[in-house]
C-alpha cells in the first residue's frame with residue numbers, strides 16, 4: 111500500500127497567557143491508500159488539534175511545525191489558496207456536531223449545491239443531479255424534499271449524513287472524521303459507521319477517524335494511533351493493539367471498554383487525569399497514573415520504539431530495559 115498522508119514530527123503549540131500549551135508534540139504516523147487509521151485517547155490528548163493541524167485550520171495563538179505530506183506534496187509550504195483547494199478537493203473533514211457546521215438560515219440544497227459549484231465546473235442541472243445522487247449515496251430518500259429542508263428540520267443522524275454528502279461532493283482521497291458518531295444515539299451511530307465503511311470501499315478513500323470509543327475502533331480501524339498528552343504513546347495494526355497492547359495506558363483504555371455480558375462488574379477506569387499540557391516536566395507524562403512506574407519514568411521521557419519487524423511501536427520504559435538500566 112502506498113502512503114497517502116504522511117505526518118512527521120508535527121507540533122502544535124498554543125501561546126497562552128499561562129504559558130505554552132503543547133497540544134500536539136512530535137506526532138508522526140502514516141495513512142496508506144485505502145486504509146482507515148484511528149486516533150484514540152481520552153479527552154484533551156490532542157486528537158482534534160492533530161486533525162485541525164492537518165487541515166490547516168489552527169488559528170489564533172497556535173503555531174504548527176513538522177511535515178505533513180498528502181500524496182507526496184508537502185502541505186506545510188503551500189500557500190493559503192493552494193491549501194484551500196486541497197482542503198476542498200483532496201481532503202475533507204466532518205465534525206462531531208453537524209449542526210455547528212451548517213448554516214441554519216440556508217436550505218440543505220443551497221449548502222450542498224454551493225459546495226459542488228465551488229469544486230466542479232458542472233452546469234446548474236448537473237449540480238442538482240449530483241446533489242440528489244449524493245443524498246441517495248448517503249442513504250437518504252426523498253432527495254427533492256431534503257434539498258428544500260432547513261437543518262433544524264432534520265435529525266442529528268440525517269444531518270451527519272448530509273455533512274458526509276457535503277464532504278464527499280469533491281471526491282476526496284482523504285476523509286478526516288472527528289468523533290462523527292459521538293453526538294448520535296447508538297443505532298444511528300452504527301448506521302453512520304456502516305455508511306462510512308461502505309463509502310470508503312466504494313469511493314476508495316482513506317480515512318483518519320478520531321474517536322475515544324474503542325468499540326468504534328474495533329469496527330473500522332486498520333491501524334491505530336494512541337495519543338496521550340499530545341504525544342503518540344503506541345501505534346500499530348488494529349489486531350496488535352487489541353490482542354497485545356503494550357503501553358499501560360492502552361491496556362487501561364482497553365480495560366475500560368464495556369464487554370457484553372459482564373454487566374455486573376464495575377467498569378474499570380484509569381485512575382487520575384490527563385495532565386494540563388502546560389509546563390510538563392521531562393518525564394513519561396503517564397507516570398503518575400501508571401501502576402508500573404519506575405524511577406526512570408519520572409525523570410526521562412521514553413521514545414517510540416519498534417517491536418521487531420512489525421509496525422507496532424510503543425513509548426514506555428518497560429520496553430526499553432537496557433536504556434533504563436544505564
Ligand SMILES: Nc1ncnc2c1ncn2[C@@H]1O[C@H](COP(=O)(O)OP(=O)(O)OP(=O)(O)O)[C@@H](O)[C@H]1O
Pocket residue numbers: 124126131132133151152153154155156157158159160170171172322387
Ligand atoms: N486554541 C487553543 N488554545 C489553547 N489551548 C488549546 C486550544 N485548542 C486546544 N487546546 C488545548 O489542547 C489540548 C488538546 O485538545 P484537543 O481538542 O485536541 O483534545 P482531544 O483529544 O481532541 O479531546 P476531545 O475529545 O475532548 O476533543 C487541550 O488541553 C486543549 O485545552
